[in-house]
Amino acid sequence: MADITATNKQILDFNYQLTAQADSFPTLSVLDNTGKIVDNEAFERAELSNDDLINILKRMILSRQLDIRSTKLAKQGRFGFFAPTAGQEASQMASSYAFTDDDWLMPGYRDIPQIVMKGWPIWKAILWSRGHVLGNVYTTEDDKPVNSWMPQIIIGAQYVEAAGIGLGLKKRKKNAVVYAYTGDGGTSQGDFYEGINFAGAYHANAVFFVQNNGYAISTPRAVQTAAPHLAAKGWAAGLPSLVVDGNDPIAVYLASKEARSWAVNGNGPVLIETITNRLEAHSTAGDDPLRYRTKDDIEEWWEKEPLIRMRKLLQDQGIWNEKQEDDYVKEVNQLIDDQIKIADNVDKQKISNFIKNTLEVPSQAMKEQIAKFESEGK
């Protein structure tokens, strides 16, 4: 058999291809599991003041308390559909801390805390969860617009829509980006690829997050795809793509900040895969994780959860203590109680209103139905 040149030999070395894929995405990491800084230069590069560090921790605590209270209330039938967030606070809160009010958020159904951070009142989040349309009016308590869409249920749809927003922001020459979230399961949808590919082709102002939390309902990450890194899917569309320790708030913030800066300066989108874990059920609607994963596995991840390391970091820096945390937890729980009361007192939805909001200009048949339902007080 004839010999083959070294280059051609390498091209046809399929084992090498697999090894190269696996080796190409080192994980960005700043803190270890105990909150100790393992990369001082990266920590400095994040340029986080003490106030920033406290704010990030506060956001994470708020998210955790919202998770605990929502889960409890859901069990009492007082909340509605809820997708627990415990374990993902760094991926969600530290990432969103890097974006501004002018940036557009495209959330998935588990990304309620990020929308709240943009000024969406918690009582609206509760209404969304309960299936009340007023939950989808994206304004703050003092009526300022919130640049966010509703939590998306179709797990790739927000990606193609984000490509459009990112292109629009670029065309309007705005100093803003769109940031969109999906999960490991979401990367299997065609829209995931179409979204990053469109955004890449147009060099749109976009940052895409893949929160790789280990499970898409019951389907483990290993069964989701043969790709060794979900970030590698970003390479297929020509995007700079990163793998980040998703339980490390500083690493997530650093990656997000730099990705935003890259995108807003006209360089095109970035994709960030955060390696994290969903510590609880997929949703409060009857999912039992012990049907598809072990207690040991869950416990192991609880030891690596992001609040522990962020709290420890701040305590080591002398800017946070137990009393401050207890006080803040009380404050947050009072806020949630107050917000539930507001949600409880919102008027029932009307069928006539649904029809009025289906088309701006209603048809004859719609007008007839509006009149009928209004006459019945519905």
Added chain:
Amino acid sequence: MAVKSYIDAIREAMDLALEKDDDVIIFGEDVGKNGGVFRATDGLQAKYGEDRVFNTPLAESGIGGMAIGLTTQNYRPIMEIQFFGFLFEVMDSIAGQMARNRFRFNGTRSMPIVVRSPYGGGTKTPEMHADNLEGMVAQIPGIRVVMPANPADAKGLLLSSIASNDPVVFLENLHLYRSLKGEVPEGYYTTPLDKAAIAREGDYISIISYGGGVPVALKAAEELSKNGISAEVLDLRTVSPLDIQSIGETVAKTGRVVVVQEAQRMAGVGAAVMSEISERFILSLKAPIGRVAAPDSVYPFGQAENDWMIKSDDVVAKVMEVVNYD
């Protein structure tokens, strides 16, 4: 008034819309330099630049999602789906997202998007290109389906669709693109949405149709007039929502109805017209409603199109059945 082809009228509408409003943008597969596979956007990129008329990657869901996203920045996207047979690839963006968004946001956000697409057949395209899927889209709440039957309406209805804050699926009959010519008023004008038009006056029987079915119905009406039967042809123009009032008026006038559609019998719009007549105007009827539609098969391969598609003879025969009922 100048005589223009159906496709020239459509291109002229987009030209005027681009000229009138900087927020109007056009994108889709091959719509740029190539001017679209049917040349509907020919010359528009050269005139308005790549910023406003541009090609997309070849992925329909991406096109639909991108249109939705662009509305957040106050653009009014006109997106082209190259062939209506490719609709399934963009169905979530159309049915699951843009059609629902006004409702989902409690009326606080609009979706001023036009989904343009050639539909129908008779040009021997490969399979999955030609199709009559309007019935499927017409059943989606929150979206309009507009299907012009002549060049003047094609221009006026497209300009209305672009000005609308509701999403519109604007369907262009690919057989009529170059085969149908007609007088088209000059300059910018709009033709109202949700409003049917009488394409031919008559008083003995009503033929209700839309899009590519209208020229077939008009030809049949001409034949019938030679036998002394005066047929009125109602062109629905917007097939969702239906102009129930105009349907009622023609039924009251003639008392006899034949519904004509190019789509398969089981597919939607004709059935909706018949059910509105049954529910509201049945006492005006002197005979059961007749229906002319394509056979209930999958859209056929190119060589079989001529046998499969409806013809004016089918309409004449159905009219005679209804007329002879008494």
